[in-house]
Structure formats: C-alpha cells, structure tokens
Amino acid sequence: MAGRTTTAERGAGGPRRPGRDAGPPPAARRPRPGRPDDRRRRRLVLALALGPALVLGGFALWVLYGSSWLRVESVTVVGERVLTERQVLRVAAVPVGDPLVSVDPEAVERRLLAALPRIDTVEVARDWPHGIEVRVVERRPVVVMEKDTHDREGRGYVEVDDDGVRFGTVAERPRGVPLLVVDLSDSPSRHRFGEERMRREAVKVASALPDGVRRDTRTVRVRSYDSITLELSGGRTVVWGSSERSTAKAESLTLLTKAADGAKRFDVSVPSAPAASGS
Missing domain, CATH: 3.40.50 (Rossmann fold)
Incomplete structure (x- = not known):
C-alpha cells in the first residue's frame, strides 16, 4: 500500500530500539579510575619496600661519617730512603681522628709531589678500617x-x-x-x-x-x-x-x-x- 514502510525498510534505515545499540568496541572504552583503597594499598607497599633501604642507607652513612668505628688512627709511610717519615707525614697532613672515608688520597698525593721534589711517584690508599698508607718512590741521582x-x-x-x-x-x-x-x-x-x-x-x-x-x-x-x-x-x-x-x-x-x-x-x-x- 502506498505510504507504508515495509519491514525490510524499517530494518535497513529505521530508528534502532533503545538498548539495542552495541556501542564502541571494548578496546576503545576508557578504564575506570582506581578506587581510593587501591591507591592507598599501592603507597603502603611502596613505603614498605623503600623503608628498609632508607634505614640501611642512613645507618651506612652514620657508620662511615658519624661513628668512631672507621676513623683514621694511623698513617704509615713506606719506601722512604733519604726523606724521613716525619717529613712525609708533615706534608701529607692526614687528619688523625677524622672519618677514613673523608680523606682524599689524590689531594694528599698532590701535596707531597708539590712540596717534596725528591719524590718521584707516590700512592696514597685507605687501609681499612683505621689506616692510611703512603707509599713513596724517591728519585735516584745519576x-x-x-x-x-x-x-x-x-x-x-x-x-x-x-x-x-x-x-x-x-x-x-x-x-x-x-x-x-x-x-x-x-x-x-x-x-x-x-x-x-x-x-x-x-x-x-x-x-x-x-x-x-x-x-x-x-x-x-x-x-x-x-x-x-x-x-x-x-x-x-x-x-x-x-x-x-x-x-x-x-x-x-x-x-x-x-x-x-x-x-x-x-x-x-x-x-x-x-x-x-x-x-
């Protein structure tokens, strides 16, 4: 009959019924924000993981710099021939009683080479837990x-x-x-x-x-x-x-x-x- 739409026409171009629309594909849907309880749980896990590391790091710093366990108690000179141990120690100026880790071996070497031209080579090293060793090689005259x-x-x-x-x-x-x-x-x-x-x-x-x-x-x-x-x-x-x-x-x-x-x-x-x- 004229003016009436067929079932095929309604199915092809007619309006869809409410609730029948499938919507966007699952991949395009935005994820739901996490719940407050989940965020708090993650922060707690992170704090539990980092806490021991921070405690250990702080303890290590205290041992190296704050405690009396690793401090300079002796400075040993090896290899001197004409120079005396007292001369080398005076120029090396290693502070006895300071934390061992705070002593800069390269700075001590530079002081010795600059002030004592008789020294050909010098090596300064920490001798844990309480010592500094200064090893010198003197020049020999030809x-x-x-x-x-x-x-x-x-x-x-x-x-x-x-x-x-x-x-x-x-x-x-x-x-x-x-x-x-x-x-x-x-x-x-x-x-x-x-x-x-x-x-x-x-x-x-x-x-x-x-x-x-x-x-x-x-x-x-x-x-x-x-x-x-x-x-x-x-x-x-x-x-x-x-x-x-x-x-x-x-x-x-x-x-x-x-x-x-x-x-x-x-x-x-x-x-x-x-x-x-x-x-």
Whole structure:
C-alpha cells in the first residue's frame, strides 16, 4: 500500500530500539579510575619496600661519617730512603681522628709531589678500617753538580735524576755518583744549545752507563755537543762524543775495558769501531 514502510525498510534505515545499540568496541572504552583503597594499598607497599633501604642507607652513612668505628688512627709511610717519615707525614697532613672515608688520597698525593721534589711517584690508599698508607718512590741521582758558589746555604751538591730533574741537595757527594761538569766557555754549543740542554745530554750518557762503569766514573765533562768525556778512577779517560747511540757506546765500552785491560784512554765515539790506547 502506498505510504507504508515495509519491514525490510524499517530494518535497513529505521530508528534502532533503545538498548539495542552495541556501542564502541571494548578496546576503545576508557578504564575506570582506581578506587581510593587501591591507591592507598599501592603507597603502603611502596613505603614498605623503600623503608628498609632508607634505614640501611642512613645507618651506612652514620657508620662511615658519624661513628668512631672507621676513623683514621694511623698513617704509615713506606719506601722512604733519604726523606724521613716525619717529613712525609708533615706534608701529607692526614687528619688523625677524622672519618677514613673523608680523606682524599689524590689531594694528599698532590701535596707531597708539590712540596717534596725528591719524590718521584707516590700512592696514597685507605687501609681499612683505621689506616692510611703512603707509599713513596724517591728519585735516584745519576749525576751531581756542585752548588753555585754564591748559594747562601753554602757548599754542597745538587742531585740530578735520569730525567734531568734537579731534586735535592746534599752536603757530601753520594758514593758511586759522578760529578757533572759543564764547561762551554769556548764552545759554540753554549749559544746554539745552552747549558741546560748540555746538562740533559750529559744525563743521557750517565744513565746509559753500565753499573760497573758508573761506579768507576768520577766526572762527566761536557765541552760541546760532540765532546762529552768520562774521567774514570785510575786516571783513565773515555771519549764518548755526543749522547747519540749511548746504549751502543756503553756496550762497546764494556767489551773494550775487558779486552784492553790496563789501557788509559778509550774512544767509543764511533761504537762500531772502538779504540783503546796507553798503558
């Protein structure tokens, strides 16, 4: 009949009945906010978990900084030879009685190196539960130089190590350490290289000497870059030349002194062709 809708038309385009609409899919629905009881429960669990950690952390801080259990009671010095324990302790200035953890080993090392040039290397370490250990290695002289005659402290010797560092003074010349004499008065090397460079060249030679030769060496004399000589005990002389190839020259000198026993003059300036003369 005209003007009436069919059942099919109502099903296709007609209004839906209330309550029949399925709504958005489950994934698109917003979650319900948690209940107050759930939030309180979560906070309680978190507090129970963090509480022991905070207590333990606070106790650890008290043990390290506040208690008397881990405090500095002794400072030990190891390795000193010329320096005295009292000198090292005074410069180290480790506060006895302070918490051990508060001592800065690197700061102590810097103080020692800055104030005591005789120290070559130093290591400071905590020795739990109550100690600090200071381990020093002192520089060793390979040559000595006479002090400046104008030095107000009087006569003596300046010690020089194998790096050319002048690190200390002594009243008496150490046994087995040669005297370094730099005489560049008539040499062009004075202006070309300077006395300091010539001292370093001589130190290279002294550092390369075998122990037996070093003990017998009385003087290392420098007249120019290419004229370094050794004055040994018994009036013997070694013409060394420059500091170049010092290791090879030292080996040649060792063999030459054994082969030419009784010789007075040795020339190793050309190490592949050493020579000995005199008797």
